[in-house]
Amino acid sequence: xxxxGRNSGWDFLRDVWLVAVYEAQEAxxxxxxxxALLGWAGIVVAxxxxxxxxxxxIEAAMAGALGVPTTDRxxxxxxxxMEEGELDGVARMIGGSENVSFLLQxxxxxxxxxxxxxxxxxxxxLIASAASVAAEVQNRxxxxxxxxxxxxxxxxxxxxxxxxxALLALGIGVGLSAGMGLFLMVGQxxxxxxxxxxxxxxxxxxxxxxxxxxxxxxxMAARTVSGARALALIGFFGSFITYVWLxxxxxxxxxxxxxxxxRLADLAMILLFPSNWxxxxxxxxxxxxxxxxxxxxxxxxxxxxxxxxxxxxxx
Amino acid sequence: MGGVxxxxxxxxxxxxxxxxxxxxxxxxxxxxSLEVPTGSICAFVGPNGAxxxxxxxxxxxxxxxxxxxxxxxxxxxxxxxxHRGRVGVLPQDAELPPASxxxxxxxxxxxxxxxxxxxxxxxxxxxxxxVMLRERAEEPVRALSHGMRRRVxxxxxxxxxxxxxxxxxxxxxxxxxxxAHLRGCLEVLRGRRTVLISSHNLPELERLCDHAxxxxxxxxxxxxxxxxxxxxxRQAVITLEAPLDGAQEIPIRLADSDPRxxxxxxxxxxxxxxxxxxxxxxxxxxxxxxxxxLDTEGPGEGR
Numbered sequence: 001x002x003x004x005g006r007n008s009g010w011d012f013l014r015d016v017w018l019v020a021v022y023e024a025q026e027a028x029x030x031x032x033x034x035x036a037l038l039g040w041a042g043i044v045v046a047x048x049x050x051x052x053x054x055x056x057x058i059e060a061a062m063a064g065a066l067g068v069p070t071t072d073r074x075x076x077x078x079x080x081x082m083e084e085g086e087l088d089g090v091a092r093m094i095g096g097s098e099n100v101s102f103l104l105q106x107x108x109x110x111x112x113x114x115x116x117x118x119x120x121x122x123x124x125x126l127i128a129s130a131a132s133v134a135a136e137v138q139n140r141x142x143x144x145x146x147x148x149x150x151x152x153x154x155x156x157x158x159x160x161x162x163x164x165x166a167l168l169a170l171g172i173g174v175g176l177s178a179g180m181g182l183f184l185m186v187g188q189x190x191x192x193x194x195x196x197x198x199x200x201x202x203x204x205x206x207x208x209x210x211x212x213x214x215x216x217x218x219x220m221a222a223r224t225v226s227g228a229r230a231l232a233l234i235g236f237f238g239s240f241i242t243y244v245w246l247x248x249x250x251x252x253x254x255x256x257x258x259x260x261x262x263r264l265a266d267l268a269m270i271l272l273f274p275s276n277w278x279x280x281x282x283x284x285x286x287x288x289x290x291x292x293x294x295x296x297x298x299x300x301x302x303x304x305x306x307x308x309x310x311x312x313x314x315x
Numbered sequence: 316m317g318g319v320x321x322x323x324x325x326x327x328x329x330x331x332x333x334x335x336x337x338x339x340x341x342x343x344x345x346x347x348s349l350e351v352p353t354g355s356i357c358a359f360v361g362p363n364g365a366x367x368x369x370x371x372x373x374x375x376x377x378x379x380x381x382x383x384x385x386x387x388x389x390x391x392x393x394x395x396x397x398h399r400g401r402v403g404v405l406p407q408d409a410e411l412p413p414a415s416x417x418x419x420x421x422x423x424x425x426x427x428x429x430x431x432x433x434x435x436x437x438x439x440x441x442x443x444x445x446v447m448l449r450e451r452a453e454e455p456v457r458a459l460s461h462g463m464r465r466r467v468x469x470x471x472x473x474x475x476x477x478x479x480x481x482x483x484x485x486x487x488x489x490x491x492x493x494x495a496h497l498r499g500c501l502e503v504l505r506g507r508r509t510v511l512i513s514s515h516n517l518p519e520l521e522r523l524c525d526h527a528x529x530x531x532x533x534x535x536x537x538x539x540x541x542x543x544x545x546x547x548x549r550q551a552v553i554t555l556e557a558p559l560d561g562a563q564e565i566p567i568r569l570a571d572s573d574p575r576x577x578x579x580x581x582x583x584x585x586x587x588x589x590x591x592x593x594x595x596x597x598x599x600x601x602x603x604x605x606x607x608x609l610d611t612e613g614p615g616e617g618r
Contacts, residue, residue, distance in 0.1 A: 015427060022412075022423045029414030029455065140409035144420075144471060147375055147404045148427035150395050315377040 015149040019157020022145070023132065024164045033128065037169060040124055044173045047116045048109070048180045055108075075185035078108055109188050110196030113177035117170060118204045118280070122211035122273075124169060126232050129162045129215030133310065134228035142315055151311045155220060159303065162212055163205070170201055203280040206292040210273035211236060213299025217306030235302070243272040273298050319386075320479050320509035321351035321374065326383030328369055328533075343369040345533035347383070351526065354506045358520035358541070359513040360608060361530040367513045368407050370530070371483045374511070375404040388479055400428040403477035405468055405485055407513075413457035417448060417467045420456070421474055428475050442470035445500045447493065462488050469497060480510045486519060498523050521545065521604035529611050537611055547601030551581050556594040 027033045056074035063070040063077065071077075082104055133155070136142035145154050174197040181188030215232045222228035250265050269275045279291035328344040344366045351357045361367050372378040373385060376393030385392040388401055412420065421442055425435040443449045446466035456464060465488040472480055485501075486494040501510055501523060514520055520527065527544050529537040542548050546568075553565040565588065567580050575583075581598060588595065 011429075018423055018426050022415075025419065025423075026412045026414050136412075140406060141412055143375070143377055143404070143406040143409045144411075144424060145427070146377060146395070147393075147402070147406075148395060148399045148424055312379070314372075314379065 012150075012153060015153040016156045016160060019145065019149065019154055020160035020164060023158050023161025027128070027132075027161065027165060028168075033165070036124065036128065037172065040120070040169050041172050041176060043120060044113065044116065044176050045180070048113055048177055049184075051109075051112045052180065052184055071186055073184055073186045075108065075181075075187050079187040082108065107181070107188060107192050107196050109177060109181045109185065109193055110200065113173065113193075114197060114200040114204065117173045118200070118207050118277070121166060121169060121204055122208045122236070125162060125166055125208050126211040126215040126236050127229065128165060129158075129212050130219050130228040130232040131225045132158045132162060132216060133219040133306075134222050134225045137313075137315060138224050140315070146315050152307065155216070155303070155307050155310060158219075159212065159216055162216065166205060166208060166212070167201075170204060174198060174201070202292070203288065206295045207273070207276060207280055209295045209299035210239075210302065211299075213302035217302035217304075220306035220310035239272045240274055243269070243274040246272070270294055271298060318353045319350045320353040320355075320388055321349070321511060322384070322386040323350075323370070323374075324348050324384040326370075326373065326380045326385060328366075328373065328378065328381050343533055344373070344380070344383075347530070347534060349528050349530075349535045349538055351509060351511055351528070353509050355526040356501060356505055356510045356512065356524045358517075358524040358527040358604070359511055359530070360515075360517065360520065360527060360604075361536075365531045366533040367530065368483060369533075371407070371481055371511075371513055374481055375402070375406065377406070400430070400475055401478045403472040403474065403480040405472035405480075405482040407483035409468070411456045411464055411467055414455055416453050416455055417443065417459075417470065418452040420467065421470060424471055425474055428477075430475050434475075438475045441476075442474045445473055445497075446470045447496060462490060462493065465489055466493065473500070476508070478508060480504070480508060482510065482512045484514055485512060486514070486516060494519070517605040517608055518603070527604065529608065541604070542601070544607050545601040545604055546607075548577055550602060551577060551598060551600045553581070553584060553588065553595065554597040554599070555588070556596045559588065559591060559593045 052074050055078060059074050059077040060070045133142065136145075142154070174194060177197060178190045178193040181193040182190050211232075214235045215228075218231035218235065219228040222231055246265050246269055250262060250269075253261050253265070273295060276291040276295050279287045280295075282288055282291075326344050326347040327342070329340045329342050331338050331340055333339050347366060347370060349370075359367055359370070369378065373380050374387065374393060376395065376398075380392070387393055387398055390397045390401075393402065418439060421439040422435055425438050430438055440449070443452050446469050448463060448466050448470065451459060451463060456467065459467070469482075469485055472482060472485075486497060489497065498519065501512075504510055505525065512520065512524065521541065525541050527537075527539065527541050528535060537544070549569045551567045553567065555563050555565065557563070559565075565584065567577070567584055569575065569577060569580055573580070577600065581600075585595065585598070
């Protein structure tokens, strides 16, 4: 039967899901996204490859200095040091925190690949999501959806579709890293690398939420893809630059003791997504959850601002 | 059926362009009022810039009217929650997503319209059959020609047999056979569905529609049944194979006071002509929609 005025919560969720499927189905088949995913895979492989090369060089130099035999593949010496706690001891000697000790218990490739993906996934999603709605507004394809479901369902469906793409990109990154660990390193079993990276996926995804919200918000507010991307990039790098500047200012004002300015700057820092990087690597769950919540709120705020424009605009 | 499927009353719509301080406003609709009878196939006619697409876009919910009332199927202005599945729309100039196939797109759109399970599959196959696209239904849209893409958009408007169908230039880009086939499909809907068609193809509209709305400068100029507009009940033209008394076309116009039907008048005139030795070539009831349009709107200079 055709719909005749249904508006239940179930229908709302169904529409969001259908739009997400539509978004992901269309995006995955577009050559631009296929190229972008290939680029993403290439960057992950290149970054991991660079790390393994550097690690191999360091281990070879250390083996030479210590007069012990070297291995063809990197990871043996570092793995042994981490296993026996020597690296943790060194870190503590130079002032490392509990946080660092926690991190040094993780497989080294998990730390590296996790950090690389956490650093690059936001940019990948920012660019992809900025085109999501704006491209369809620009060529008016959005009209096929707008006459069938509400604009909030369209926006949320697009968001969910982009989360799906993020999970796909992360899956590619995890798979490639695990493979490189298995075949190019010593002592990096697939299970450990995959398990460690999968455990990091929620944090990586959370750190990407502000970029996702910003990209989609810009996409809903602008009329063209280039306008949306420009808006999103200004917001993204603007908040990064502001974060760096505020951190420097805070360090300086701490020595001067300007209490009001410190409070204001602390408050402003909450709104800047880069401030959550450290907390998302913390061993303390409350810190991680608070950072996840802050990232989600920043992303939701950007999304809501874009939706406010999109819900009333001419299509 | 009976009643009114589409009603607009005093609708105004302005568009703004330019930067703040240098803004220019253009009036697209200036008090547009119209009614489309339920079950009719209604032609929506006007010169370029008259406000046809703006009107269709407001009816479809893509644009919001600045002032005035809009009512579709008795449920107020277009709202996806109230009207989805009940109103089918063929938007003008809207590109299709290039990577999906027509069948995939129609399936998703059908589900968004509230169809489910076997009903979606049935509706998709019917729509593809209507636009003669089943054989290419699995290919990505980007591999289809312009005409085929147009047929996908027509299929999207007809998907699930909505009560009201809004078509903006439906046969634009279709070849003559496809256009004739689509006309046939729309004719079948007469009396069962309400169809509003915006087009510049007046002969086609005249063949297909039973009601017409003329608009210009953002206002409705005339709205009437097609037979009344073309004079199909009150006038006819008899064409002779050779001139008789210097005239090859014999017009018949019934005065309002004439008690005869047009059929009776034609029969009497034919009898007189045949008795006079004339050979009949053609009998055509009414004038043309094009003639009436040009009489109403003028030849279009300076538009």
